[in-house]
Amino acid sequence: MTESAYTRRKQPDLVRRALLDQTAALAVGGGPAAITIQAVADRAGVTKGGLLHHFASKQALVEAVFADLLEKLDQEIDLYMAEDSEMRGRFTRAYVRAIFADRKLGKSSPWAALSVSMISEPALRQLWSQWLERKLGEHRTTDDAPMLEIARLAADGVWLADLLQEDRETVRDLPHIERQLLALASSKPQGT
Template sequence: MTEAHRRQKQPQLIRGQLLAVVRSLLVEHGPHAVTLDAVAKQANVTKGGLQHHFPSKQALLEALSDQLFEEFECSFAEALSQEAPAPARHARAYIRTCFDHSPGGHTVETQRAIGLLALTLPQCRERWHAAMETALAADGNDPDTANRLLLCRLAGDGFWFAQMLDVYHLDADRKQAILKMLLTLCDGDNQP
């Protein structure tokens, strides 16, 4: 009996390792670099072992998209739980999530992976669109408030995108000052 037969099977751990390799290849070399052969080689598994978990490149990219979306949802839920009940609560939590660079937060690598998948997979774009439609509904029915909160969300998206592309070199103090300004704008006339 081979060593592989004696090892304890840990499919979730293996799937996580495979997706980490996919994320790395995607970010470092682009979607074209994500092939079954490249993932298997870098993860040090057989192609058959890889295909046991993910039968195709499409399945790999979709699984990574799901993982990134779940990470975002967890970060957003955490940020939302820290917001006081108020009309701007969902927008504030969204903006905090865009600015989150804490351990486990949205690192530049994660941002780049999300961006590349959104550009590559129509279903990824559709999922983000649906999530943002739901998010905007939480901003209420008052057009002025909804527009102000959308403007703040768009600024948060712009910050997120600029960080992903490493456009501006902002120190931590400046990032915090910009975040504070955006959160204040979210509150409008209801500033704390």
């Protein structure tokens, strides 16, 4: 006997997770334009009404996916920080590593698919800005030096350049750039 939506046991956390994952997968496969309420509902195996029960609109769904990606970035950065015994610059080095790790995924990264939307979507920019402000506040005592900000901004620049680059092989030596940024984030502050 096949379970229907009426006889199946409700599992809202699993449904929500499936909706987030399928939205990210659609973005990877076809960019933000591929995300529609119907497409996400179909891929997650729920009705449009079921999706709208969890997320009031497509915008709310995309924002939730973006917040989910930020949470995953937090976890990745925490893992890198746990491996790093040098306190000064530890967040910055973890941030650089996370940026370059995502860059290696290329177009198959949900970040690549959704990040361009940050430019035109104020709500996504606000989520990013709040996340970054919170992280910098948490690590102000260890990562507030100008050279560390330069390393983070340079990593952002590499990420953005790759994101905007046409589908062709890069000519930059990215492993070398990553090593240089990590070294910059490990050096002693100037003037001390």
